Every structure is written in C-alpha cells, then in structure tokens.
Amino acid sequence: MRVLGIESSCDETAAALVTDRGEVLADVVASQIATHSPYGGIVPELASRAHMQAVIPVIRKALGATPEGLDGVDAIAVTQGPGLIGSLLVGVQVAKALAWSLDKPLVGVNHLDGHLFAVYLQRPDRDHRPTPEMPYVGLLVSGGHTALYRVESFDDIALLAQTRDDAAGEAFDKAAKLLGLGYPGGPIVDKLAAKGDAGAVAFPMPMASRKVLDFSFSGLKTALARYVQTEGIPETEQALADVCASFQGVIVESLVRKSLVACEQEGLDQLVITGGVAANRGLRARAQEACDERGIRLFIPPPISCTDNAAMIAMAAARRLAAGERDDLSFAVYSRDPERRRGKFRRDGTLVERKPDVR
Ligand code: KG4
Ligand code: ZN
Secondary structure: OEEEEEEOOOOEEEEEEEEOOOEEEEEEEEEOHHHHHHHOOOOHHHHHHHHHHHHHHHHHHHHOOOOOHHHHOOEEEEEEEOOOHHHHHHHHHHHHHHHHHHOOOEEEEEHHHHHHHHHHOEOOOOOOOOOOOOOEEEEEEOOOOEEEEEEOOOOOEEEEEEEOOOOHHHHHHHHHHHOOOOOOHHHHHHHHHOOOOOOOOOOOOOOOOOOOOOEOOHHHHHHHHHHHHHHOOOOOHHHHHHHHHHHHHHHHHHHHHHHHHHHHHHOOOEEEEEOHHHHOHHHHHHHHHHHHHHOOEEEOOOHHHHOOOOHHHHHHHHHHHHOOOOOOOOOOOOOOOOOOOOEEEOOOOOEEEEOOOOO
16 A cells, blocks of 8 residues: 655645555655745744645655556545644645545544654665564654653553653754754754764753653753853854754753653663654764663664654554545644643653553
8 A cells, every 4th residue: 555645734845655564655855944044943824835835746746756656646644733733734735635536545644643653664775674663662852842652552652751841853943043053953053063072061951850751941941041141152163063062962861861761661672762853963872872771772763754754644644544544534733732642640750541542
C-alpha cells in the first residue's frame, strides 16, 4: 500500500509517498524560512498564504517521483493538528478534495504522532536502519513541544512529562533572536556551538532535581537575556560560539538527563529522540554517549526525518489505513494537542496509571 502524506501545520509545506512498511518513495518539503525570517518568527497569515501557493506544486512533485503518479496512491494521510489553524486548513482541505474525488481513504494524523513514528521510516538512499521495538521512551523535541512519552503501541502513547513553559526549539529560536543571529535559531546556534566552549558561560540548569521529569526553558532564556544586557552581544565569532555552546549545552544536558531518568523509571532500555531539535549535533552526540554508558539503545532518525516532513505523517497513518480504517471527511483541525495521550501522573511526573487511547 502507498500512502500520500500531506503536512502543513507550521512553516513547511510537505508531501511524501510512503509504503505501509515505511519505505520513503518521495519526500518533498517547501520551506517558508525566507518568508518569515525578516520578522524573526512565524507570521501565521503569511504562513497560510505560502501554504496555498506551495501545496499543489509540492504534491505534484512528490507524485512525479513514481511512474504511476496519482494512480499509485492507495490512501491519503494529512496532519490534523496541533498547529496553526489557517495553515492546517490548507493541507486538510486539499487532502479531503483529493480523497473525495479519487474515492480513496483519508485519515487525519496528530503531528506529534508523526514525529514519534518517524523512527520507522526507511529511506532508500541510506542503509537499513535498526528500529526500536515497542514499548520505548520517546523524547519529542520540536519548536512547539518538548515532552517525554511511553510509547506502548501506535495507539497507546502515555505522556510522562513535558515542558512547563517554552519548548526546546523555541528556546533555541529565542536565543538566536537575542543574539541577532536570525531565524530559525536552532540550526544557527548548533553550527556556532560546534566551535565553542560549553564551559565558557555558566547558565543555570533548569529543573535539576532527578525527581522532576518536567522541563523548563524560560529561565534559561531569561539568563541569556540578562547576559546580553550586561555583557552585550559578543563581538568576536569565538565569543559568540562560546555563548551558543554554553546555552546549547544546558538544553542538551537537561534533555538527556530527564530522558535517562524516564527510561529508568519506566524500566525501559530503548530511547527514541525525535522532532526538529533532534537534528542538533550536540544533542545527538551527548545522547549517544550517555546511552552507551548505561546500556540504553538509542534511536534518532536522520535529521531530514526529525524536522517537519510529510513522510512521518504517512508513516503514522499507515497502520490504520492498512487495516482499512478511514476518517469521515467532515473532521476538523485542532490547534492544540487534544489530550489524546491520557494517563494519570504523580506530581513529579511519574506514571500512575495509563489509560488506553480514545481514538
Ligand atoms: O519539528 P520541527 O521541524 O517543527 C515543529 O513541529 O515545531 O521543529 C522546529 C524546531 C525549531 O525551533 C528549530 O529551531 C529547531 O527545531 N531545530 C533545531 C535544529 N534544527 C531545527 N534546534 C537545534 N539544533 C538544530 N540543528
Ligand atoms: Zn514538528
């Protein structure tokens, strides 16, 4: 079975063709970085307009990767939320129109599920990647979300902890803005940090207690703002690299430490890290080192599967579609995660009781 995936939740318009075994046949992403960078962040109205302009050419390009084109599509998957409403609507309306006119099954996908299951994608230009067996601990780090999950199955995902304020990607983006580096900040800080000394500036470690699984990054952002206020923006490239390395080092350490505690508490020895921030080289290297020390198997998709793409949306839907399921064409988009990941948690974030998915 071949699934056409469509993603338009934020600032990337994407379409992909993926088999139900996760083989990526086509993967097209049109980025809106040039549209938003003059504003230092995403402007929702501009995002919707750019999606409208890009969506058909992007789908055409993805379909053009196989000789069968549209005839080879067995089902359609589209991001239903969370994300920007105007942006989501563009992808969803096109997906509904395609499904209706072709009489093909359509399912709406939670964007966060897409990130969590991107680990099962197999790209033809790469060696076959080992994949985790469920259950595993999933650390999802993106521009809008930072959370730890216990992934029991495709339908049973329990939230263990999340950020109490900013997401990790948001912290990277805000740091870059404070340092006058441009947008999106993650890749720019990542590149500079590689040349810097992480011990140069002592930023505070957030939520340092092992008992608390939740994350928090707004205090770190404030510490950087204060640093810039008193010291000014570093003038030499080396000094700038040192600040980036110190800032990134704290985020990475916090993410890795909490993930390891989650593995320990859940009694699981497999960790998946995914979402845009999982493209960060410092995080990838530190997580590998820490997991090797503790005998935990680490799975991080290649960067192209970590940042927003439509292949992960098709992947997350493939199992439902292969089982013959389809959504009613009247389904609505949602801006916030509708608490599908339900569970009962202690105050320190540990799981008391998991409730099955309600879908
Ligand atoms: O998953 P994603 O593409 O979109 C959302 O669902 O939010 O994540 C985007 C976020 C942005 O905040 C971006 O700055 C960050 O991921 N990001 C990175 C890197 N590449 C993207 N953060 C740190 N290092 C990177 N290399
Ligand atoms: Zn995302």
